[in-house]
Amino acid sequence: MPTSSTEITLSTSRALGLVAIASGENYERANQALEASGFSRLRNGAYTASLTDAQAARDTASALVHRAHEHGATLVTSPRPYLGDIGIEIAARLPGTWSAELEIYSHPLWQDDLWYGLWEAGEIHQALEDHRIPYASVLKNGTGTELLLVERPGHRSGYLLGALTDHEKEDVRDDPATPRTMVLPADPGLAAHLVTHTFLPAYRRALHHRDLNTVLSALERIRGEHQTLKAIKDSGRYSDAAPLGDSRLIAGMERDFADHAWLEFRHVLEHAPRLLSRCRPAATAWPDDGAALTRLREALAHSQDTWDEWNGLRRELYSVPRTLPAHEWSQVRGQMGLAVLPAIETWLADSEAFERQVRAAVPGGPAALSAPSPRLLTARTVPPPAPRAAAVHR
Template sequence: MHTPSATITLYLSARNKIVALASGTGRRWAETALALAGFTEDDDLLHTLPLDYPARARQALTHLHQAARDCQVRVATHPRPYLGDIAEAIVAALPGSWAATVLGLREQQDQHHLRDYLWETSALYELLEKERLGFAAFLRDGGGTELLLVERPSDGSYVVGALTPSADHLNATAPPPRSVIASHAHTAAALIRTRLLPDYERAVHLSRLGEAEQDLRWAQEAHEPGAYYAAALDAALDRFRTQAAAFIATLRDGEPLTAEQSVFLDRVEDGLGLTLDEPHELDSEALADAQAVWLIHGEELIEMARAATPPPVTAAKDRAPATAVLPPSAVVASATGPHR
């Protein structure tokens, strides 16, 4: 008997639709069966079937089962909620303006490709390497923070980890934030808010301190003349001024400062030209003053910011107790027929 080389997995979405994932070496046959049954492909390359009209949906699913049989494609119904719904529930509970994007993992190489973007190479990395996952979801805040969400097949838990910041955005050298694991969406969102994001911000802060320290050390030790050196020095100073503004803001928002520390921060802020209406537009005199402040007081500011860095967030438990999950409604299970 011929073994199907492709599988269509059906997921019931809380948004009154069925999402179908075609996978396997014969995936094109599976996509053909979906098209013949009336599933539509959206901009994210996901095949969906609306459930607004139950009779029409049942007819489409019956046609799908027949087309899949003709194309020698296996049809299966996934017992867990659609990951896109979980992602939407999580981002709705996060501070700020987060958005979720779902990625169908049709081939094993899709998962392996995601590994290259992970900041922490632990539980999430192993899942992408060893398990067969249906979907992954990107959670983005629009400001450079990107998280990856997947479902762990062994127990249905949701694993969320941070993606490495873009090299244009940050040279990530600090220990990465740990992934979080939860049994349902609202617990995952709580763990992201209380542990993953604070640890992410801490790692970004420490990486920026490392960048600032490296630039300062280079500027203090390198004295090669020439236009290239001057341009590189100006670029490093401009980076430090941006970093210094963030360091100063963090210090002022943290533990109460002594009078001496407040005076120091005011002096550095003024000397770097950070109080100007256009802080990145400095004339030659102001630029020279900023460079002197950087070279003389930069190390003290870095040390002050590093000393005020909070410890990583720890938790006795990083997952919630397992909860029962209801299976998809009968409209999916009854119309697809027996699994093949």
């Protein structure tokens, strides 16, 4: 990503008047120029000056030219309206209740915060690599959906829309479930229509496939360890054919398996209920899968108390992993794994029916004709995404 010089980008807003946003490594000096010129700072880090009094507006603009030169900042006049307004206008036209907030990434390094949350592999992904993106509008619906709206680099009009997520993800360039960038027109009404009827349905399908892949990957990892443990127990020997020699070793291996299995089965407990709720076996080519889905739902119900206990621990004792010795924390997880072991075995046994039905239940298409997406059963290590910091507060 190229590092630009210190700039002050000017745009207009019907409600705010003249809006100025500073960016670059010396953005603080640009902010000082704006304050010395009579601009007022907004909560999000942008600066404004009223345009209602023509003479006062000219005086402010003249002062800014001189102050910017003194502080080494370049003035850039945007051909677009203030992005904060555009985000709000689009959000107001989307189905449900949406809000929009402008985020400012004044220092070039702050733009990197977006990498952790961006679930996108198209043009907006490339824009972050090749251009400075000093600000963006984040659209939220209050139920977990977050969209990133930026001005389209290299064009005098139009916008790019991508999806954000706090979910651990594969490399977005390799993940077939990754949503794609949508290019939006300058008109907020037309843009909102495209978001409603094209982007959001595609986004819901991407979420569906992502959640399915998460569950399948977790089950695959459990299955591998479960098969290894079963082979050792049946043969009385390690995988290298050496005899166990002590039955207590089996108990220890079972506890270790339960610990690891719980860490994976949490993904099933989190995502599978929503996926199962969309399944309609009678509408597919495999109506007999209904019995398997019933068993899977019952297994989830029998795991609910343990799942509630786990979430209670997370809420009330968030620091447990740091305060308990590692072996004691492992025992806590192992106990939960043992408690849900029957449910885990049910899910391993009926996972094929689950996969068939969930692939057939992709949102937005006829169940019986739904095309499967590629399976993602890799176990690549992915670092947990860091929370996207609000750059304007830095």
